[in-house]
Amino acid sequence: MIRVGQGFDVHQLVEGRPCIIGGVTIPYEKGLLGHSDADVLLHAISDAVLGALGLGDIGKHFPDTDPAFKDADSLKLLEHIWKLVKERGYKLGNIDATIIAQKPKMAPHIPHMVEIIAGALEAEELSQVNVKATTTEWLGFTGRGEGIAAQSVVCLVKVVL
Ligand SMILES: Nc1ccn([C@@H]2O[C@H](COP(=O)(O)O)[C@@H](O)[C@H]2O)c(=O)n1
Ligand SMILES: C[C@@]1(CO)OP(=O)(O)OP(=O)(O)OC[C@H]1O
Numbered sequence: 001m002i003r004v005g006q007g008f009d010v011h012q013l014v015e016g017r018p019c020i021i022g023g024v025t026i027p028y029e030k031g032l033l034g035h036s037d038a039d040v041l042l043h044a045i046s047d048a049v050l051g052a053l054g055l056g057d058i059g060k061h062f063p064d065t066d067p068a069f070k071d072a073d074s075l076k077l078l079e080h081i082w083k084l085v086k087e088r089g090y091k092l093g094n095i096d097a098t099i100i101a102q103k104p105k106m107a108p109h110i111p112h113m114v115e116i117i118a119g120a121l122e123a124e125e126l127s128q129v130n131v132k133a134t135t136t137e138w139l140g141f142t143g144r145g146e147g148i149a150a151q152s153v154v155c156l157v158k159v160v161l
Pocket of ligand 1: 101104106135137
């Protein structure tokens with residue numbers, strides 16, 4: 001039995017915030033705005049995982065009106081979601097994700113993001129986690145550097161005992 005989910009998220013780029021993407025703090029003049037640490041990639045992955053199991057979305061589990069999640073570490077939120085996956089008897093098949101950003105350059109940071117995500121989702125091998133980046137060729141809100149988007153697809157596999 002396999003289950004598939006997809007996730008999409010956007011956060012605004014502003015001055016005075018850290019730029020945390022995929023659990024990695026990327027040196028950049030701006031950072032992502034949100035109630036949590038605004039890790040747009042981990043949010044897209046969280047939504048994909050929740051979607052695969054029919055468990056709603058990240059806002060349902062961690063409301064942005066709840067002070068408990070102010071400046072929350074999105075890796076911790078993903079780890080909590082992963083417990084729900086394991087409780088239901090699933091493990092990671094594979095995950096594919098795309099960061100949509102004109103700047104900063106993601107490529108040097110992607111191997112570190114993959115390691116972090118693979119750790120949180122208890123991947124058996126790093127090839128189960130793929131992270132990509134693309135610009136939008138200066139077009140739209142991402143192209144103008146107003147924000148960063150991310151999307152993800154995840155496949156979960158039922159553990160056979
Ligand atoms: N923020 C980004 C965007 C892109 N990359 C890498 O550059 C390649 C070319 O991007 P295009 O949008 O021109 O297709 C892309 O395949 C990524 O490897 C990046 O590192 N950071
Ligand atoms: C993560 C949460 C909760 O702190 O806040 P944000 O950082 O605003 O992120 P978003 O992707 O808008 O939705 C989920 C929120 O409930």
